Amino acid sequence: MALPSARRLLLWTGLAVLIAWVLVPIYLVALGAFGGRLGVFRWPKSIWPSDLSFAAMSQFLAIEGVFNALVNSLIAAGLTVVFSIALGAPAGYALARYTFRGQNAYRLLVLLTRAFPLAILALPLTVSFIRIGLYDTPFGVSLIHTVLALPFAALVTQSLFMGIPREYEEAAWVFGCTRFQAFMKVVLPLALPGLAATAIFAFVISWNEVFAASILTVRERTLTAYLLRILAESPLHYRFAGGFILIIPSVLFIFAVRRYLFAVWGIASK
């Protein structure tokens, strides 16, 4: 459908404004991150990059605790991916392929987890985690992040497996495969790209989470928890460097999963 040229111009103007609205703050925080201490206080500021250097960024990374926090964030997010796929994908498969009693109760449980504030989970877990020695570990943080990512993983993998015809599996059974073999040889390869997208989502959820990570850690902070803790006393250019490091993976992740984004949320928001 071709729009009249005046309306097309209007459309593209609107879109250009929206695109600028999304990208400009990211650009500006990048300038702040690479501009260093002097750049932050320069007045008035120019929106063009001037005397940028990696010095500010490498100084930030060299601060005691930052590198450790980065590693902790990666560990917590990696574990969240493993747990949410390992627990969520079988559940998604069960929901897609079987009808069983309690199916709706299970769905309700999964949906409930999204309607409750994280604070309500993180607070008592501090006490239990201290008791069992999980407090202040990336492992402990990943457990609560899995509560956030698991419902998502279960619902998305359900739709994923529903999209793979049951007949493929049945054919494999006829040729003598066991259920497990049929799953591994036929279903899994087809489901792999979708599973990868789910994994990336779980990673982003954990990478970005602030509240629980801040409450459950003291010395082994994740990057978000570390930044929140030093926010009040750290100079501006360090804050921007931290913010920029937090943003970069997110941009890449969204690019990697852009094909799945809408299918994933169409299902997850039901």
Add this chain to the structure above:
Amino acid sequence: MPARPSWIPYALIAPSVVFLAALFLVPLVQTIWLSFSAGEGLSLENYRRMAGDLNFALAVKNTFLLTLVVVPLQVVLALGMATMVTKLDKGRDLVLWVLTIPLGISDLAAGLAWLALLQNTGYLNSALYALGLIQGPTGWLSQETPVALFFAIVLAELWRATAIVLVILIAGLQLIPKEFAEAAEIFGAKPWTRFTRITLPLLKPSLQSALILRTVLAFEVFAVVYALGGRNFPVLAGEAYVWQNDNQNYGVAAAYAVLIMAISLAATAVYLRALRTRPEQLP
């Protein structure tokens, strides 16, 4: 097909049920318990201390005000974006990618990005200075400028969290059969009529999920506020964090958490009733 052994689905969901029971249901009950226990036995002591706190009334007011301003604006903005994007034939994927980038950005990082723009010697002030509207670096994010700080937080929240509404709405739009709009067009319906009489009603389930998700998350707002204004703008989740981390008082923190939960559940119930879709209305 052979009859399936009925234990298989239960074995498949069991690990996640055990996990969610241990890390979701148990802590849920514990928080409620914690919020009602002070010293020995049950009491409302924690709630009394919460309500008597200097920041309490302000935190409630700020959280509600933010939610009431941000969520409707996000829905309108996302509807506009979705309508524009669906009109595209070229470059649609690229535009959508850019518009959904904030989806992957944490509230903390979003707050910091807007801090770069809005801080005293930031880009907004530089622009205002160039236009001759201000004399020099001016603070917008302090306790003395609550209105400006409020708008700064609204902007950052709009920037960060409209993408999720957009994605849910586009996913919903894809489910609406094209024939409906085409039929209406043949019968002479104008674009605005088509939008309000066909698209909006059919989009109700998606609008409902988007509203529920965004409202629940808006009541939890925390890191954006903290990054932009520190403690100059108290909100409920921020107070829970302060009581837990700085004051080491788990009881009052739990009372805040339970309050947030109660408000979220009430809002969810309202949306479920107000945006009910009867089965015969579904496409």
